[in-house]
Amino acid sequence: MIIIKMYDSFYLNNIIGKINKKFIILGLISGGLGSYYNVYINHYTGQIIQGDFSNETLYNLYISSLISIIFVSLRGSIFTYIQKNINSKLKIEVYKKLLNQDSIFYQITPISNLIDYIHNDVRIVSDILSLNINVLSRSLINIITTYFILYQISIKLCLIISLIIPLNFFISYFYDKYYKYLMSEYDDNNKNLNNYIHETISHISILKSFAVEEISVKKFINLINKINFFIIRESYLYGINAFINFNMSNVSMILIIISAKYLETTKNLITFILHYQNLYSSIKSIIEINSEITKSIKPYERIISILKSNDIIKGSFIPISNKLVPHITFKNIYFNYHNSSNQILNNFNFNIYSNERIAITGSSGCGKSTIVKLLTGILNPINGIIYINGININYYNNKWLKNKIGYVSQESILFSDTITNNIAYGMDEGFSFNDVKNASLLANADEFIDKLKDKYETKIEGTELSSLSGGQKQRINIARALIRNPQIIIFDEATSALDPYCEEIVQNSIKKIFNIYNDFNRTIIIIAHRKSALELANKVYKLENSVLTLL
DSSP, X not given: OHHHHHHHOHHHHHHHHTSOHHHHHHHHHHHHHHHHHXXXXXXXXXXXXXXXXXXXXXXXXXXXXXXXXXXXXXXXXXXXXXXXXXXXXXXXXXXXXXXXXOHHHHHHSOHHHHHHIIIIIHHHHHHIIIIIHHHHHHHHHHHHHHHHHHHHHOHHHHHHHHXXXXXXXXXXXXXXXXXXHHTTTHHHHHHHHHHHHHHHHHTHHHHHHTTOHHHHHHHHHHHHHHHXXXXXXXXXXXXXXXXXXXXXXXXXXXXXXXXXXXXXXXXXXXXXXXXXXXXXXXXHHHHHHHHHHHHTHHHHHHXXXXXXXXXXXXXXXXXXXXXXXXXXXXXXXXXXXXTOOSOSEEEEEEEEOTTOEEEEEOSTTSSXXXXXHHHHTSSOOSEEEEEETTEEGGGBBHHHHHHTEEEEOSSOOOOSEEHHHHHTTTOOTTOOHHHHHHHHHHTTOHHHHTTSTTGGGOEESTHHHHHSOHHHHHHXXXXXXXXXXXXXXXXXXXXXXXXXXXXXXXXXXXXXXXHHGGGSSOEEEEEOOSHHHHTTSSEEEEEETTEEEEO
């Protein structure tokens, strides 16, 4: 069974091992005892129905009920804790893995899928690993104990039900096979729907600017209808399966009664029937678990593929001086995006020397931004090596190197947090408010931050986020890059998305940085196509056919 395969998985065993296994053992013992005494509740109930009202029978019924309730309650609370704990631990491991993938992974995997891994797939797998194993262990104890009592009541009737019960498993097996066949495209259609929701809600401004609300709703309805087609199938299948299973229970009961009469073993028949109902209920639980496990195979395989994936190998080198010499060398760099035949960079070679202030221009799609994204590690080259001060950038300690590089992209990305924490994003706790203030002054952000009600403690979300202009958001981004006191500063089309007024303000901020940092051992790179931005640099290069030519 897949549940055994799951528990045999090294990756999941490692996660489960982080939870105190004593809880799992205690939960299984509690479940076993609860199930064991629950069987005897049926036994003593049957005796009372048949007229045995002795004090001993009543006492045994009360004690069995009390013990069963205590252990069933304990089992429930323990396995609820285990389920939540596995869910949390698994989310942490999957999240860590998702953040440490090669750049190609993010190119080919939609964001909605990444979110789905953490929320939906992790939930399904953690449920299977905890709640269903809980039901499985409880049901097995029920079956074993009940079979033992049934065998004592009537060997002949016990043999008869042993022939009837396998039919349930065969029916369940064929149902699951047929279900899997008919619902094979359901997950893909559901993911397409989630992707569409994510895209339209994320880009609601574009949707409204082209007045495509009605078109979007129609497409949404079409996607829903595709899913509804499978839901109708699933409903029919469920109805047929329920009809067969419920009738199997009734047919089994009738067969037991007829067999008892024919074999003249009607003594304790009521007790036998009560036990059989309990047995059938336990078997049905196992069958239902098997169906749930079948549905969880795909999420399980996706989670395991994420956990099995190799993390990006990160270096550990930190110079003794703790300073970066910002001499950058691109050597024989090749790069193209996944599933694209267009080679963005083809044997690209270039040197950027320490203390240079250069600008790179070129036509759209020529690879300007790709160059700096390769330098910052956002993308990885297919072939070739990037050196800083003669050392392969992959050999440097990743966090140390990223703290020496200040990167300002075209997008003004801010998080739901205070302005202070947005500027100090990714910094260790060693930063001070003065560091934040100084970075803001350099970025010309201090003048508008001080006018806000809560100043630097203003939480950027909702109305506060929408009230900031593009230029203000970008200046916060620039302050975020500068607080690290970086030795390589990159402006990647930092003003291209701004209106002329905001562009001028941000341009003045960049000019101020160029002037202040002019006497220090720093390298500044600006990617741009606007003349005003290019005028900030000492050297301007044009990128064409993977070659940088000095203008």
